[in-house]
Amino acid sequence: MPETMIVSRGLRRVYKTNRQEVEAVRRVDFAVEQGEIVGFLGPNGAGKTTTLRMLTTLLEPSGGEAMVAGSDLRLDPLGVRRSIGYVAQGGSTDPEVRAGEEIVDHARMYGTELSVARGNGEALFRQLDLDGMWDRRCKTLSGGQRRRLDIAMGLVHQPQLIFLDEPSTGLDPQSRANLWEHIARLRTDLGTTVFLTTHYMDEADVLCDRILVIDDGLIVAQGTPDGLKRKVAGDSVVLSLEDQRSTVVVAELVSHLEGATEPVIDGTEVRFQVPEGASALPMLLRAMVERNVDATGVQVHRPTLDDVFLIMTGRSLRDGAESATDRAAA
């Protein structure tokens, strides 16, 4: 097995539609080591699926090059296909076909022996809570069950490297937790390298060794979840006050706090960031009592990947969809 499973150098992709050119992926450089679980994070339309489709040989890059599982993407696409598994964002099963037949046939296309294919398939059905679904037609499965079947199909031939495009969309919290465990176990038991895209910050935080943040076709940040969080300037504090007058007083006090950011006044709330929220706050509250100003509520929160995302891309993941359409309209 190669030590570095993915090396992408300047991968780029332009879609030509009849009227315009869309530069979906501008320039993507990164490497993924063997056995790593790497999360690919970005708002809608950032270019995640496009990057994955290039790395899995489905889409010809408009520029750049990549080595995937030790094979050159352009020179040896067959070598790449032999070593990888791919779970597409939009599903992969025929509504009329039985679930068990789909998974066995899929494994067989990788040259897996029939008995092995069946054994692996049945084991995955057990592990991903699909017991009793083997003989069911895919159209009779629920959305989440069908998603788990997609994932099982991507794993059935035990690839060294697996690409998962938003694997946990549509899964309930328990199935998601189960999936995380399963992915973590794949790495421990089989040394599988995992490259996955997600919109869930908690998923990236819990599951991934490393995170790549992509925005508008460019990688804007990469690092471990903790490392990325450390980049964000401290804890966020929100003080709720009784009236507008108090906000002015508090904002003035905050501006004297050591290391605090410029306070933002929002209605009767004051927000700011400070390196050590837990120790800065008592001082601030004492000063407020001296000035006769009462706080009706105080919130402090440690930086999350959401904050990282907000700072790196200038928007929260929640409104990613909006800004993507804005850009398309522009």
Added chain:
Amino acid sequence: MRFMTDTWLVFSRAMRLSLRNPVWVILGLLQPILYLTLFGPLLEPVANAPGFPPGTAWQVFVPGLLVQLAVFGAAFAGFGLIAEWRAGVVERMRVTPASRGALLLGRVLRDVVVIVVQGAMLSLVAVVFFGLEAPMGSLIAGVAIVALLGGAFSALSYGTALKLKSEDSFAPVINGLLLPILLLSGILLPMALAPGWLQTVADVNPLTHVVDGVRALYIDDLASNEVVIGSAVTVGLLLVGVLYGSWVFRKESA
């Protein structure tokens, strides 16, 4: 070797689905049998008219129906592929190391098998109930030729479907092409009855030669020019279809 296993896998998957829903196979047969029953009798008196090619009405008519059966059955196969593409099945198969040609050929083979079954049943009905007279060998060879022709059209249909990826644009293309080429091949009435300009146009149509070939087979003219040309045209169409289809499957973003 790898290619054969892949083709077999794709074929058996497709075949399993067809067998589970055989109603389409039956419906496909219904149309030519209706033609035999309701249109065939009209031809019997015409068969003695001057200009009508040699052979009985049935020897002229049944080959046309066979060709129509194969071409219609196969040309619409692409609809199924668009549905598969939409479900993500095609993309899922394209990330596996399976040969791109096998992804096409397995499906084409299923259509060929279906046409063989339908063609054999149609021939049988024509012989038993309508008094078609033709040597056994010719009947078999006739089914074989139209099965290959069906393979050509099914490959072309899959290629076109995967290129267009939408039923709304695929349907008009198929209908717009099928009607003229079927009308211009002398399927229902021999082109020998047509005015000169129409015959000239029909001569350019490959299907005319396939139909003429099978007709020649039925009047036991095994080594005639028509049979040789008809078979050669069929094989040529098959080659073009399979090359085009696998090219589309191999290309990116299919």
